[in-house]
Amino acid sequence: MWRFEEGFQRNEEDQWYKKENADHNEVVVLSTASPYKFPAAVLEGIGESAKGDEFDVMEQLHDVTGVPVPKNLAGLRSREVRHRDVIEQGDMLAYVLKRAEKED
DSSP: OOOHHHHOOTTOTHHHHHHHOTTSOOOOOOOOSOTTSSHHHHHHHTTOOOOSSHHHHHHHHHHHHOOOOOHHHHTGGGSOOOOOOOOOGGGHHHHHHHHHHHHO
16 A cells, blocks of 8 residues: 555655556556656656756757647746745744845
8 A cells, every 4th residue: 555655765666566466467656647747757758868058958858759838838048037046944934034124
């Protein structure tokens, strides 16, 4: 039986199922996430090497698979960058509180 807390490990999802169902055939794990969420990893998974920036990699994935780039991602390259701050995890609360003060 599948146990999410125990079994979710990237690229090893079938290990727990196989452990408890050794007499079954091979396992195929299906995911509902868009291949464009992690296009470089998808390309690597199908034997291709990702080349260029994130936008180039999305185009490359489209060229290789024929899967359309989602509309919400297709136009991002030409849009203005609105958020440039990079915050360390431990500094996140202070950053949010500081930004919230500026909004008042």
